[in-house]
Amino acid sequence: MTTLHIEHAVTDFETWHSAFERFAPARTEAGVLEYTIRRPSDDPAYVLIDLEFSDEAHAAGFLEFLRTRVWTTRDNSPALVGTAHTRLLETVHTG
Template sequence: MTTTQTGSTTQTGSTTQTGSGTQASASPSAPGTPPRATTTLHIEHPVTDYATWHAAFDRFAAARSQAGVRAYTIRRPVDDDRYVSLDLEFDDREAAARFLRFLEEKIWAIPSNSPGLAGSPVTRILVTC
């Protein structure tokens, strides 16, 4: 299952949420308009229990919003229900790097803030080409 969010409206299946009431889209920009550059903080890690992990993830929605997360997508392998892949979308690299530091220092370093997390997350900051 894939969950994508950019605000507060939900659809089932591959879930898309947007704060502005419009669906997030991977479609190209309007003709003559350069594509909007995005920076993605990609995170992968094993979890002990997805429901526990997701409840903890949901508790930090305000922190994500304040850090400039425009959208996120959660993916799980079809053959491993104890593994999570997460993409957090930002406007720039600096915001993504700041949020990664926040995760490392305030979330992942404190077990009570990261229940369900198993092992060390693997992260990478990516840019749209």
Template structure:
């Protein structure tokens, strides 16, 4: 199962979470099967998100949506600072 992993610094988790939650419908429409939000235990100003997709193509399309529509607009991503790191992983259960 392809997973889009996103990591980035934030200014405030509550503000970030509100913005993240506001895109629930977009995630559903894009085919996200499951998501996980993770925070380092030693850094309250950083977040990582795993988004599982049915195909790598769907993951790549959603990454483009994030870059062009969400992250490009500070009003849609008010808690972000710095740059985002993204990568698509494939699960290997062997």
């Protein structure tokens, strides 16, 4: 299992979330098995997203899609501030 972990600031959570939901078909097509959205309790203008994939190749492919097709266009990524911080994480243990 590989997680694509994304963090970034947003100007308006509801605007960002609406855009996120528009890409549900793309997530499904890319192999996202499930996702989690979190916000720090002391910073509602920041989001942390974990997208779960069966393997690293699918996660890396979707990250490339985000970098080249989503985050480069303001219409596709309204409310984003600055550059997203991303990591591909391998699950080594759960409890």
